[in-house]
Amino acid sequence: AQSVTQLDSQVPVFEEAPVELRCNYSSSVSVYLFWYVQYPNQGLQLLLKYLSGSTLVKGINGFEAEFNKSQTSFHLRKPSVHISDTAEYFCAVRNSGGYQKVTFGIGTKLQVIP
Amino acid sequence: NAGVMQNPRHLVRRRGQEARLRCSPMKGHSHVYWYRQLPEEGLKFMVYLQKENIIDESGMPKERFSAEFPKEGPSILRIQQVVRGDSAAYFCASSPPATVSSYNEQFFGPGTRLTVL
Numbered sequence: 068a069q070s071v072t073q074l075d076s077q078v079p080v081f082e083e084a085p086v087e088l089r090c091n092y093s094s095s096v097s098v099y100l101f102w103y104v105q106y107p108n109q110g111l112q113l114l115l116k117y118l119s120g121s122t123l124v125k126g127i128n129g130f131e132a133e134f135n136k137s138q139t140s141f142h143l144r145k146p147s148v149h150i151s152d153t154a155e156y157f158c159a160v161r162n163s164g165g166y167q168k169v170t171f172g173i174g175t176k177l178q179v180i181p
Numbered sequence: 182n183a184g185v186m187q188n189p190r191h192l193v194r195r196r197g198q199e200a201r202l203r204c205s206p207m208k209g210h211s212h213v214y215w216y217r218q219l220p221e222e223g224l225k226f227m228v229y230l231q232k233e234n235i236i237d238e239s240g241m242p243k244e245r246f247s248a249e250f251p252k253e254g255p256s257i258l259r260i261q262q263v264v265r266g267d268s269a270a271y272f273c274a275s276s277p278p279a280t281v282s283s284y285n286e287q288f289f290g291p292g293t294r295l296t297v298l
Contacts, residue, residue: 071223103289110185110272110291111224157223168237169287171216171223 069094071158073172080148081180088143088175090132090158100141101159101169102132111157117141118163128152153179183208185275185290186255193296200260200267202293206275213256214287215248218270230256231278263297270294 072091080086092098099118103111115126122134132143141158155174161167186205194200206213211232216224229237230250241248245263250256260267271294274287 073223108294110187111289113286116286168226168229168240169214169224170226173221173223 069098069160069162069170071160071170071172073158073175075175076173077176077178079178079180082150083147085146086144086148086177088156088177090141090143090172092139092141092160094160094162097163098160099163100134102126102130102143103157103159105155105157114143148177148179150179150181152177185273185288187273187290187293189293190291191294193298194263195298196264197262200263200295202258202271202295204256204258204273204290206256207288210275210277212276212278213250214274214276215258216272216274218272220269224272265297268295268297
């Protein structure tokens with residue numbers, strides 16, 4: 068069975084400051100990893116994904132994440148946040164290959180303070 | 182190319198009524214997934230369907246919940262005799278057919294927010 072842990076339920080950060088949203092996962096097999104963003108009353112939008120290859124993954128809106136297999140982590144970072152980044156962010160994992168269920172973390176609410 | 186469509190976006194039901202949630206996948210996608218997001222929680226997988234087949238329903242509650250994806254028309258998630266605990270956001274995702282070695286991304290709809298009074 069897989070699981071995803073997002074330790075921070077809420078992260079307040081000032082505008083133009085850097086931010087890191089933490090994600091750890093557990094799985095006994097190779098995985099794909101994802102970060103999704105959810106704006107209020109909207110669906111999920113894929114920010115970035117790790118399938119294989121380079122462990123540093125760049126996504127949309129200036130976000131990036133680094134896959135660390137030894138620490139089973141996939142932390143999301145942005146060097147300078149904007150007000151428009153205020154949203155909820157979900158880390159997700161699934162086993163690689165074919166159809167597999169996606170397991171989501173409980174989410175981290177990023178609040179960007181002007 | 183329109184994205185995944187869900188309707189209604191908001192649905193209010195009284196306890197004991199039925200709720201029917203619809204999901205139209207993206208063009209060319211034959212696989213549909215339903216997820217439930219309870220307040221202050223992440224998304225939880227419910228069911229995975231292909232046209233006319235339920236592939237994985239391991240996340241579906243055993244009673245009152247059912248899902249279908251007919252040959253024609255949208256996928257339907259049906260909740261009978263709703264209770265307050267069913268209040269949640271229900272998201273549908275669609276993907277193209279999966280193969281053993283390929284990655285098939287799931288694209289999410291905007292969700293249906295069900296409120297049970």
